[in-house]
Amino acid sequence: MHAQLASLPLDLAQAGLTVGAAAALSGIGLVVCYRATGVLNLAQGAIAMITAYAVRQTVVVWHWPKALAVAVCLLVFAPAIGWTLDAVVFRPLQRRSAGPVATLVACLGVFVLLVGAAFLLWGPTPLADAPSLLPSTPWAVLAVVGVLAVGVAVVGRWTPFGTQVRAVVDNRRLAELAGVDADRVSSVGWAFGAFTAGLTGAVLAPGLRLDPYGLPLLVMETMAVAVIAQLRSLTVAVGSALALGVLQSELTQFHPGGWQQSLLQAVGANLFALALLVAVLVLPLDFTGRGRGDGTDPERRAYHPVLTGRPIASGGAAGSGRNSAVRLGCAVLLLLPFAFRADDLRSALQVPALALVLLSITVVTGYGGQVSLGQAGYAGLGALFTGLLAGGQVAGLPAFPPVVALLCAVVLAAPLGLLVGWPAIRRRGLALALTTFAVGTAINRLVFQQPAATTGVVLDRTGMLGQDRFFYGVELALLAAALLLVRALRRGRLGRALGAMRDHEAGAAAAGVDVPRLKLLAFVLGAALAALGGGLMGLGGQAFDPNAFDPVLGLIWFAAVVVFGADSAVGAVLAAATLVGLDAGTVAGVSTAVVGALALLLGRLPPGGLAGLTRLPGREARARDAAHRAAAEQGAEPVRLTPLGRRLAARVPLPAQAATPPAPTPAAPPMVARREGERLTAHNLTKRFQGVTAVDGVTLAVPPGRITALTGPNGAGKSTLFDCLSGAQRADSGQVLLGGKDLTRLPEHARARLGLARTFQQIAVFPGLTVADNLRVGAEQSAGRTARESAADADRLLDLLGLSDLRDQAAAELPTGTLRLVELGRALAAQPAVLLLDEPGAGLDRRETALLVELLRSLADGGLALLLVEHDRELVDELASGVHVMRTGRTEFHARLEHRGGAGHQGGHPDGAGHPGREAPHGA
Numbered sequence: 001m002h003a004q005l006a007s008l009p010l011d012l013a014q015a016g017l018t019v020g021a022a023a024a025l026s027g028i029g030l031v032v033c034y035r036a037t038g039v040l041n042l043a044q045g046a047i048a049m050i051t052a053y054a055v056r057q058t059v060v061v062w063h064w065p066k067a068l069a070v071a072v073c074l075l076v077f078a079p080a081i082g083w084t085l086d087a088v089v090f091r092p093l094q095r096r097s098a099g100p101v102a103t104l105v106a107c108l109g110v111f112v113l114l115v116g117a118a119f120l121l122w123g124p125t126p127l128a129d130a131p132s133l134l135p136s137t138p139w140a141v142l143a144v145v146g147v148l149a150v151g152v153a154v155v156g157r158w159t160p161f162g163t164q165v166r167a168v169v170d171n172r173r174l175a176e177l178a179g180v181d182a183d184r185v186s187s188v189g190w191a192f193g194a195f196t197a198g199l200t201g202a203v204l205a206p207g208l209r210l211d212p213y214g215l216p217l218l219v220m221e222t223m224a225v226a227v228i229a230q231l232r233s234l235t236v237a238v239g240s241a242l243a244l245g246v247l248q249s250e251l252t253q254f255h256p257g258g259w260q261q262s263l264l265q266a267v268g269a270n271l272f273a274l275a276l277l278v279a280v281l282v283l284p285l286d287f288t289g290r291g292r293g294d295g296t297d298p299e300r301r302a303y304h305p306v307l308t309g310r311p312i313a314s315g316g317a318a319g320s321g322r323n324s325a326v327r328l329g330c331a332v333l334l335l336l337p338f339a340f341r342a343d344d345l346r347s348a349l350q351v352p353a354l355a356l357v358l359l360s361i362t363v364v365t366g367y368g369g370q371v372s373l374g375q376a377g378y379a380g381l382g383a384l385f386t387g388l389l390a391g392g393q394v395a396g397l398p399a400f401p402p403v404v405a406l407l408c409a410v411v412l413a414a415p416l417g418l419l420v421g422w423p424a425i426r427r428r429g430l431a432l433a434l435t436t437f438a439v440g441t442a443i444n445r446l447v448f449q450q451p452a453a454t455t456g457v458v459l460d461r462t463g464m465l466g467q468d469r470f471f472y473g474v475e476l477a478l479l480a481a482a483l484l485l486v487r488a489l490r491r492g493r494l495g496r497a498l499g500a501m502r503d504h505e506a507g508a509a510a511a512g513v514d515v516p517r518l519k520l521l522a523f524v525l526g527a528a529l530a531a532l533g534g535g536l537m538g539l540g541g542q543a544f545d546p547n548a549f550d551p552v553l554g555l556i557w558f559a560a561v562v563v564f565g566a567d568s569a570v571g572a573v574l575a576a577a578t579l580v581g582l583d584a585g586t587v588a589g590v591s592t593a594v595v596g597a598l599a600l601l602l603g604r605l606p607p608g609g610l611a612g613l614t615r616l617p618g619r620e621a622r623a624r625d626a627a628h629r630a631a632a633e634q635g636a637e638p639v640r641l642t643p644l645g646r647r648l649a650a651r652v653p654l655p656a657q658a659a660t661p662p663a664p665t666p667a668a669p670p671m672v673a674r675r676e677g678e679r680l681t682a683h684n685l686t687k688r689f690q691g692v693t694a695v696d697g698v699t700l701a702v703p704p705g706r707i708t709a710l711t712g713p714n715g716a717g718k719s720t721l722f723d724c725l726s727g728a729q730r731a732d733s734g735q736v737l738l739g740g741k742d743l744t745r746l747p748e749h750a751r752a753r754l755g756l757a758r759t760f761q762q763i764a765v766f767p768g769l770t771v772a773d774n775l776r777v778g779a780e781q782s783a784g785r786t787a788r789e790s791a792a793d794a795d796r797l798l799d800l801l802g803l804s805d806l807r808d809q810a811a812a813e814l815p816t817g818t819l820r821l822v823e824l825g826r827a828l829a830a831q832p833a834v835l836l837l838d839e840p841g842a843g844l845d846r847r848e849t850a851l852l853v854e855l856l857r858s859l860a861d862g863g864l865a866l867l868l869v870e871h872d873r874e875l876v877d878e879l880a881s882g883v884h885v886m887r888t889g890r891t892e893f894h895a896r897l898e899h900r901g902g903a904g905h906q907g908g909h910p911d912g913a914g915h916p917g918r919e920a921p922h923g924a
């Protein structure tokens with residue numbers, strides 16, 4: 001007995017090592033695949049599951065010898081899946097330079113398709129007879145882990161192939177130019193990743209009951225070790241996997257009793273899920289390289305066409321006739337169940353409920369651009385809270401009527417949206433997806449799967465609600481209310497701000513949108529909608545079923561929303577009807593497989609998924625476009641710039657007619673003059689990045705009524721200085737003043753609202769919004785302006801910039817020159833006192849540059865203070881009344897160019913002394 005006890009920890013450690021080794025295999029595969037392809041394979045779990053099924057099929061059903069089964073399943077079948085995915089799905093995406101969200105949706109598509117395939121082929125019943133391929137001791141698996149880890153390290157460090165992988169990871173284009181076969185690198189990465197996934201599945205399956213959901217989720221939880229390794233270090237991945245495996249096993253020997261016992265059990269059983277949660281919340285998760293705060297961070301300007309259809313013009317006509325027909329069809333579809341037989345009506349009860357959950361994804365992801373894979377968790381909380389309140393299971397509270405309990409549950413669940421909202425303030429793209437998934441999974445594992453939390457939860461429908469027909473009516477009423485709310489949200493000021501945040505976070509902040517608050521709001525609203533839907537689901541089925549809110553279902557729902565049109569509320573309703581309809585009318589798995597297949601086809605659909613099809617331009621619009629194109633081809637004036645040309649060309653000496661004397665400058669735009677121009681001053685600003693002092697004690701002034709230029713070589717620190725002035729980055733020391741106000745501690749949007757507007761080196765417009773809405777976002781952020789005033793200001797600016805004809809066009813469809821004007825319009829719409837322009841002339845042709853020059857002059861004459869980063873000497877000479885030259889973080893030289901002046905304002909040296917003429921170099 002004593003000897004038995006003494007060997008218990010060792011036995012447990014051995015058992016833990018097997019799980020740890022399986023997690024290590026998964027970790028190695030994830031890290032290697034990510035290093036070679038830049039894609040975090042979220043389908044790893046599904047590949048593991050399908051390979052485990054394949055092993056069982058060959059050994060148990062077809063009676064193949066194990067060695068042959070292993071060779072075929074692990075060395076041929078699994079790698080072939082990876083190879084095919086690369087060739088058919090991911091490489092085409094890479095060629096199209098698809099963004100991180102498109103890649104993520106494709107991964108989820110693969111995941112969902114494989115889960116659906118497993119349902120169709122093997123059914124939902126868990127199978128307990130998966131054969132074990134290796135001895136029950138962990139040593140064989142550990143040996144495999146060791147061989148793979150060492151092998152990968154050796155290949156990575158000492159072989160030409162390893163060098164090629166590093167080259168492709170660093171810069172795919174450059175590597176290809178240097179003769180590296182980047183396609184081969186990514187194919188090998190995918191094949192290897194899929195092989196390790198298959199191996200993981202084969203190792204884990206014998207200890208589990210094999211079903212289409214369980215194993216994928218388990219393997220997804222092992223992503224914890226890849227995240228802990230920051231998707232870089234194999235040693236950290238393997239070490240943490242083994243440590244977690246052993247710890248998980250050792251925890252089972254403690255029996256403290258009481259609630260501590262339950263807690264310990266819950267923690268022990270879900271250690272990998274918890275580790276994933278802690279890792280995503282605590283670690284920096286910088287998967288995007290340098291992670292600059294400004295517009296050059298690809299994740300901060302990530303426009304995701306897979307999420308965005310053609311924009312809806314605010315206040316405009318309610319869309320095409322085709323759109324109205326779809327809406328009407330949708331309404332009829334939702335009313336049909338009233339005529340159904342009792343059984344069918346019972347199934348249909350799920351449609352409005354699921355539609356509400358999917359609508360929550362539409363709001364958070366489709367409107368706000370925040371990838372949220374954890375909405376199933378909030379739906380489950382809605383059901384659980386409703387049950388607890390309706391069943392009188394909350395101490396001190398009476399049993400509430402079901403509808404009251406439901407509404408209270410929504411109110412309780414909404415603030416829990418902050419659980420993902422807070423981390424979302426700093427996270428984007430893949431990091432955010434992982435965070436939301438981890439939170440959703442943790443809610444499922446630590447709450448829904450705990451008997452203490454869910455036993456005895458009743459969701460009876462009492463009174464009239466007990467009648468399915470009446471209950472369905474209530475569901476429809478709630479859905480209608482939610483749709484109206486979401487529609488108002490989409491078309492109002494908040495909707496435009498959300499759209500701006502979705503399309504270009506840095507641009508939105510620069511336009512004055514309070515991005516962190518908006519993210520919190522989106523997640524809170526999303527949690528409330530999901531909880532409402534989840535509560536209705538529970539009431540519909542009159543039970544709390546934790547499996548109805550499985551995190552894997554959450555992934556399927558996310559994919560379904562994106563497929564049907566992430567930014568379409570009607571799309572969410574149709575997705576719900578399709579999922580429920582297919583599940584009720586066909587065998588399990590069809591709906592999942594259909595969603596997965598469509599998700600993989602997304603790249604071939606118009607932007608905005610299936611809903612995008614209804615928003616394609618009608619025949620008339622197509623004819624108009626064709627006429628415009630034909631006119632442009634015949635050498636007529638480019639149609640898109642014609643309004644601007646018509647308005648300003650008469651007054652502007654175009655380069656082609658340089659001999660003509662300059663025309664008088666146009667009057668300053670009236671809406672800009674409303675705010676008094678103010679002096680922007682920087683004192684001793686310093687900003688350091690690890691090892692680099694990008695801005696080094698810079699002092700300068702930007703006086704009103706003048707154009708001040710900032711030049712200097714690449715890497716001198718100009719953009720960083722801009723970021724420190726605008727608030728996109730916080731300076732380490734120094735001060736920024738606007739007039740008498742100290743802005744130093746204010747966030748970017750607050751500076752923008754006080755009158756500091758900026759544009760970006762890489763144009764920051766909101767491609768999914770119309771041109772008019774781009775400007776309105778800028779106009780409506782400052783307090784004190786009514787919606788009507790903002791709209792009128794935006795209209796006047798559109799007119800001034802010659803953009804009126806394009807007002808309802810999506811910014812995504814416009815050429816660079818026009819986009820620069822849209823961006824400038826967005827900045828001016830905020831009625832700024834100071835305007836910071838980062839290379840406004842970049843990408844403009846001569847005609848557009850001439851128009852820009854004229855516009856900027858008129859703005860300065862109107863009293864605006866302008867600071868211009870510009871490399872173009874001619875443009876600087878022509879425009880600026882003062883020039884600062886930056887080199888290695890310092891302003892080395894300040895010159896005052898006498899030939900240009902503003903409206904009588906005194907520019908000059910930052911200390912305000914106003915030195916005449918060109919000055920000698922100053923500063924270090």
Ligand SMILES: Nc1ncnc2c1ncn2[C@@H]1O[C@H](COP(=O)(O)OP(=O)(O)OP(=O)(O)O)[C@@H](O)[C@H]1O
Nearest residue numbers: 290291292689692694713714715716717718719720
């Ligand atoms: N987030 C960051 N992390 C680390 N280094 C950074 C970061 N942002 C900028 N730097 C470094 O700071 C220095 C200044 O960069 P910055 O982009 O401000 O220069 P710039 O004058 O705007 O150059 P360019 O004209 O090429 O845009 C460079 O050495 C750059 O590599």
